[in-house]
Amino acid sequence: MRVIAPPRGWPLRDEVRNCSGLNIFQVYLDDCFICLIHSGYINQKVNMQSLNTQFELIRQSATVAMADRIHALKGAGKDIVGLQVGDPDFGTHPAVVDVALKAMQAGFTHYGPSRGYPDLLAAVAQKLKRDEGVSYDPKTEILITHGGIHAYYTALQSILNPGDDVLIPDPTWATHVNMATMLRGNVIRVPAPADNRFIPYFESWEKALTPKARVIVLNYPSNPTGVYPTHGYLQKLQDFAKAHDLWIVSDEVYGSLYYDGKPTSAAAVEGAKERTLIVNSLSKSYAMTGWRVGFLAAPKPVIDNALKAGQNSITCVAPFIQKAAAFALTDPEIQHVTEEMRSAYARRRDLVMRLSHELECDRVLVTPPQGAFYFFIDMRSLKMSSVEICERILEDVGVGLVPGSAFGEQGEGFIRMTIAASDEDVEAGFRKIVEWAEKQ
Incomplete structure (x- = not known):
């Protein structure tokens, strides 16, 4: 009697039924399948259900892992200064919450249009024209999504074929890499070294180009570095993309949070929108x-595909949330919220720079971010891995951070510290980091 081990994905029961000498079990197969295992007719090591092997290439979020550690330490009674999460320390404006509540009371609790409500689509088009100077047709060139990650997912789903090469700067937010990998793209990391402000040298894009290259992914202002390129750099990159028939996917979720002059949208340079x-x-x-x-x-052709991805993943964004979002994007008073947050982050940025000059620690090197709300702190002189640095700082002085290596090889030796926290926490946390480093 042979051991049954069908190829992955084949129905094992069908294989059993088709085996000569085992047909006698056919009647009892559904009820007695376990007996076949115990009797030795089926190898107990056979994988009963195969899994998606693509996920073996994906690491869990370092930010989430650090948050879990912090929750555990806090549960044990330890005081922790949490400077690891990229979540504003501001609450949503009460007027936006009120609009959502009223929308729910008015019955906006059922399915809504999968593309998005017309008023929200129009509000997005208005924002893009106002802030970026780019015109979009709200009926055909915009899709409302379940957050920025879902927008990125629908974008890649719309243009990426299995095996296509995706060019992504290193360092960058891990989800940019993970999502492309999940969708069976082949990620090629383009070095963005510290000696060039974490912007790739242009020849690095040229060196990374392959016959299968299809997409360039950008994220400016950058998570984790807070940098963004010049208008001229983006124009040159767009010309490069056009010459080689590449798409550019630009994650601009931090586009409104800047301190050194407004960044240029990747779609705003000449010939880029298409x-x-x-x-x-x-x-x-x-x-x-x-x-x-x-x-x-x-x-439009991309949005047509993205709409299908959205319909088959979330159906629609909650209608009452869409109504609140439309209000947030268009109400003049709410626009001041962004300005207030930007002012607070700029104040904290300046606070960290003042502390850095005051404390004068050459083991903790900081550069002021141009945008977003992170410091990417250079601690390479300690000759430790980013993971070890973050773990020891957390255990020794109780500050939560994210290792720079979580964002790519170019981030090794760096740590990411958020300033989306109170002024007191930012100051206390940074002082603790410096005090710890001086003892190493």
Whole structure:
């Protein structure tokens, strides 16, 4: 009698039924399948259900892992300064919450249009024209999504074929890499070294180009570094993309949080709109991370595909959330929320820089971010891995941080510290980091 081990994905029961000498069990197969295992007719090591092997290539979020550690330490009674999470320390404006409540009371609790409500689509188009100077047709070139991550997902689903090469700077937010990998793209990391402000040298894009290259992914202002390129750099990159028939997916969720002059949208340079997909959300700019509402702006054929991806993944964004989002994007008073947050982050940025000069620790090197709300702190002189640095700082002085290596090889030796926390926590946390480093 042979051991049955069908190829992965084949129905094992069918294989059993088709085996000569085992037909006698056919009647009893459904009831007595376990007996076949115990009797030795079926190898007990056979994988009964195969899993998606693509996920073996994906690491769990370092930010989430650190948050779990912090929750455990806090549960044990330890005081922790949490500077690891990229979540504004501001609450959603009460007027936005009120609009959502009234929308629920008015019956906006059923399915809504999968593309998005017309008023929200129009509000997004208005925002893009006002802030970026780019015109989009709200009926055909915009899709409302379940947050920025879902916008990125629908963007890649719309243009990526299995085996396509995806060019992504290193360092960058891990989800940019993980999502492309999940969708069976082949990620090629483009070095963005510290000696060039974490912007790839242009020849690095040229070196990374392959015959199967299809997509460039950008994220400016950057998570984790807070940098963004010049208008001229983006124009040159768009010309490069056009010459090689590449799409550009640009994650611009931090686009409203800047301190050194407004960054240029990847879609705003000449000839860019026809090959650029803009990913954005209300999470960071309106302190609405938990609402999960964002949008994708792209050429009509892309949106047509993205709509199918959205319909078959979330159906629609909750109608009452859409109504609140439309209000947030258009109400003049709410626009001041973004300005107030930007002012607070700028104040904290300046606070960290003042502390850095005051404490004069050459083991903790900081550069002021141009945008977003992170410091990417250089601690390479300690000759430790980023993970070890973060773990020891957490255990020794109680500050939660994210290892730079979580964002790519170019982040090794760096740590990410958020300033989306109170002034007191930012100051206390940074002082603790410096005091710890001086003892090493």
